Amino acid sequence: MNVIEARRLSKRYRRGVWALREATLAIPEGRVVALVGPNGAGKSTLLTMVVGLAVPTSGELAVLGGLVPGSVEALGRVAFVAQDPSLYPNLSVADTLRLAGNLSSRWDEADARARLAALDIPLRRKVGQLSGGQQAQVALAVALARRPGLLILDEPLASLDPLARHEFMATVMAAVAEEGLSVVFSSHVLAELERACDYLVVLARGAVQVAGDVDELLSEHSVLTGPAEQADAVTAGLCVVREQRTDRQSTVLVRDYDPVRVPAGWRAERTNLEELVLAYLRTPSVSALPGPASGNRTMAAPLRAVDA
Amino acid sequence: MTIGSIDETAARPRLPRLRGLPWVTWRQHRTALLVTTGLFTAIAVFLTVHGLAMHAGYRALGLDSCGDLHGPACQAPLDVFVHRYGAWPDRFATALMLLPAFLGTFVGAPIVARERDTGTYRFAWTLGRTRLQWLAAKLALPGAALTGLALACGLLAFWWYAPWVPPRGRLGSDMYHVMGTVFAARTLFCFTLAVLLGTLIRRTVPALATATVACLAAIVAPATWLEPLIQKPLDANIDTDSGTATGMTVNQWVVDPAGHRLTSAQTDDLDVQAGPDLVSKHQTFHSWLTQHHYTSWVSYQPDTRFWHFQAVETSAYLAAALLLAATALWWIRRPIH
Numbered sequence: 124m125n126v127i128e129a130r131r132l133s134k135r136y137r138r139g140v141w142a143l144r145e146a147t148l149a150i151p152e153g154r155v156v157a158l159v160g161p162n163g164a165g166k167s168t169l170l171t172m173v174v175g176l177a178v179p180t181s182g183e184l185a186v187l188g189g190l191v192p193g194s195v196e197a198l199g200r201v202a203f204v205a206q207d208p209s210l211y212p213n214l215s216v217a218d219t220l221r222l223a224g225n226l227s228s229r230w231d232e233a234d235a236r237a238r239l240a241a242l243d244i245p246l247r248r249k250v251g252q253l254s255g256g257q258q259a260q261v262a263l264a265v266a267l268a269r270r271p272g273l274l275i276l277d278e279p280l281a282s283l284d285p286l287a288r289h290e291f292m293a294t295v296m297a298a299v300a301e302e303g304l305s306v307v308f309s310s311h312v313l314a315e316l317e318r319a320c321d322y323l324v325v326l327a328r329g330a331v332q333v334a335g336d337v338d339e340l341l342s343e344h345s346v347l348t349g350p351a352e353q354a355d356a357v358t359a360g361l362c363v364v365r366e367q368r369t370d371r372q373s374t375v376l377v378r379d380y381d382p383v384r385v386p387a388g389w390r391a392e393r394t395n396l397e398e399l400v401l402a403y404l405r406t407p408s409v410s411a412l413p414g415p416a417s418g419n420r421t422m423a424a425p426l427r428a429v430d431a
Numbered sequence: 432m433t434i435g436s437i438d439e440t441a442a443r444p445r446l447p448r449l450r451g452l453p454w455v456t457w458r459q460h461r462t463a464l465l466v467t468t469g470l471f472t473a474i475a476v477f478l479t480v481h482g483l484a485m486h487a488g489y490r491a492l493g494l495d496s497c498g499d500l501h502g503p504a505c506q507a508p509l510d511v512f513v514h515r516y517g518a519w520p521d522r523f524a525t526a527l528m529l530l531p532a533f534l535g536t537f538v539g540a541p542i543v544a545r546e547r548d549t550g551t552y553r554f555a556w557t558l559g560r561t562r563l564q565w566l567a568a569k570l571a572l573p574g575a576a577l578t579g580l581a582l583a584c585g586l587l588a589f590w591w592y593a594p595w596v597p598p599r600g601r602l603g604s605d606m607y608h609v610m611g612t613v614f615a616a617r618t619l620f621c622f623t624l625a626v627l628l629g630t631l632i633r634r635t636v637p638a639l640a641t642a643t644v645a646c647l648a649a650i651v652a653p654a655t656w657l658e659p660l661i662q663k664p665l666d667a668n669i670d671t672d673s674g675t676a677t678g679m680t681v682n683q684w685v686v687d688p689a690g691h692r693l694t695s696a697q698t699d700d701l702d703v704q705a706g707p708d709l710v711s712k713h714q715t716f717h718s719w720l721t722q723h724h725y726t727s728w729v730s731y732q733p734d735t736r737f738w739h740f741q742a743v744e745t746s747a748y749l750a751a752a753l754l755l756a757a758t759a760l761w762w763i764r765r766p767i768h
Contacts, residue, residue: 174557178765198559205553211459212549218458225454226558226565262554269559 124188125149126273126305127173132182134168142168144329145182147412150307150322154336155299157316158309159400160326166309167206169326170277173307174203187272199228202271206278208262212251216261219250223265235268238294256287263291267298274298274306281310292319317396325403332410333403337396340411344399345380349373349389357386364409365402376402378411452560452568460573463538470534471580474527475587482591485516489594500597501676509598520595523588524605531581531614532646535621536639538577542569543763544629544638562763570626570756578619585614600677600734607679608654611741616748621646623755630759653744661743662736669717669727678731688724701725 129148135141143165150156158166171177172184175193190197210219216239224230239246244257253261259279266274276295280288296319299306310316323340325333333340344364349357354373358366362378376394385391394402403409449457457464489495492508500509543566546552556562589610592601601607608614625642632638664681667674685693685701693701705719720727732740 176553176556193561195559195561195564198557198561201557203553203557205550205557207550209550209553211551211554214458222455222458223558225451226555226560228559 124152125185126152126154126187127307128183128185128189129169130183132169132172132184133180134165134172134177135180141329143179146326146329146331148324148331148334150305150324150334152305153303154305154322155296155320156305156307156322156324157313157320158307158324158326159311159313159316160332161404162311164326165329166311166326167277170203170275170307170309173273174201174275195228200272201275202266202269202273203275204259204262204266204277204279206281208258210250210258210262213249215247215249216244216253217246219261220246220265220268223269227269229270231268231270235264238264238267242290254287255282256284256290259283259287259291260294263294267294270302271304274304276306276308278309278311280312295319313397313400323396323400325400327404327407330410331412332407333400334412340399341393341396343411344376344378344394345382346392346394346398347373347375347377347380347385347389348392349386353386353388357389364411365406452564453572456568456572460538460542460569463541464573464576467534467538467577467580471584474584478523478584478587478591481519482587485519485591485594488512488515494594494597501673512594513598516594520592520599520604520606523591524607524609527584527588527614528605528608529647529650531618531621532643532650534577534581535618535623536625536642536646538573539622539625540629540638540642541635542566542573542626542629543759544633544635547633548635563760566626566630566760566763570623570759574619574622574756577622578615581618582612582615585609585611588614596677596734598677600679601737602732602734602740603677603679607737607740608650611738612745613741613748616745616752617650620649620748620752620755623752623759624649627755627759627762630762653747658740658744659732661740662732664730664732666728666730669729670721674733674735675729675731677734678736679734680729680731682730684728685720686726686728692728 127148127150129146132143132146132148133141134143146165146169158169160166168177172179173186173192175197178193184192186192186197187200190200192201211222214222220232220235224232236246239261242257242260244253244260250258250261259282263276263279274295279291283291295306298304308316308320321337323333323335323337324331347357349372351368351371351373354366354368354375358375358377361375361380364376364378366373366375368374376399380391382391403411448454489512492512494500494505494508494512497505497508499505543552546555556565588606592604592606592610595601595604595606601610608617621642624646625638628642628645629635629638632641659679659681665674665678669675669683684695685698687693701720702716705714705716705723708714708719709716714722717727
């Protein structure tokens, strides 16, 4: 089952700006997905459509194996924590839980209370008087108490201090370990998701640029380093994501490279997730997407990007 | 079947606790509803206390037993009653006539506008209920509460006004707007109009301002221009038709001894011509006209049409309220971004 399935999904705002353009994406069940991309890439647009707050201009979108986003069935199984938690500031924490419980088809009040008690968040305090980190934790406790199949977190860490970020991520990862739910995070800061996620989606300029299992992506990409004058000969015929040259040395990120064929004087190394994402983001013309039926990966535009 | 339904009722707890959307609606709008209830309670207490005193005064002056109210036996006590209580119907009407606009706006406009304004819709509308279900509950419950309170107030005002029916009638009084069912229908109408405007405008303060203006216009404009058109008015001679004393006057004019209807300019000339007589003989213009064989005519709505007018206006406001509520429900399903 795919928890999110988008086919040629487009969203155009009234001003005529395309936030998403023909985005196609399939996210399998049980993953912790990092949705990354620069500001304005369409991350929030995609997520607001997944939770049913916005409707696509064209294309298809389904959640949790074919449910229509925003339908009662989908709302009952998709939980959402918005960028700024968007809770009612004048409600107490207890009343916030009661309100959410009264609006949810499934609700585990004891679970929410236990989470908040563990974090020393007083139930009688008004939400508006809590710190940003505590508000995020209340929103997360509400989301988890709804026993969702899919948890959507839109830039959850953006306004939190480092300690609060750590605690928030710890809560999410504990819930993933216990309940096996699928999680989609969005962020423009990859470093904070790197340890948590096992699936990566990179959005750039309204399109999906990279999508795949993190381990597979890392094993498929290699960094070749060698003398600059040989670079053209070495990279001919390879899938080059990004090449950086100085006068003497060339560093090339390549994909689907056979490490047995490393030429003399060159070195092949594995890359890390942050470098990989940055390389793609700096080279918007290149993408790495799952193939249609065969499962093979295809290079949409195997052009070399030279950045002297 | 009867037995089955009795069993079902018995199985339920006597006072079920609010759950689901009704509880959410109550929790989020209880302040507005309590303020509204408090206001209506204050009005009800005042109407009751004042009404009991006024009704007692009417009986104490013997106005209920003096026969023809316009006859000589009633003249003196009626003057006293009018002197004592005569200003109250207009005072109440002025104070309460526009209340539906303010209350409807106060309760209705923030319902969607505030969620959009503060961003809390992202929380409220991504829990387990659709926007349609959410708004339906928020229209139905506060709408029913407001309408019920306004209806009680309108019926109490109807009772309060009773002593003024023989001398003045209900239809011609400004209290018409506060009595009976029109008051409640206007309250519901203003509430749904405010909810719709809040849904469209999406900002609390502009929604409140726009809804207030729109609701005031939707009360005052029909009351001024459409009400007299509900039924064709009757023409009658003031002196020979007793019904003219209590109806709603639409127009009046003077007919000269030859049977020609005078224009208002001609009537004004006549008034100037009568001037010296009016001063020297302490005459009213009306008696001067009668003495000089002119007749005074009115075009009027007889007071017996009160409930017909109330029914027509109530249905019109209720139909409009339903239309507005349906529009708001349709609109909220539209995509947000």
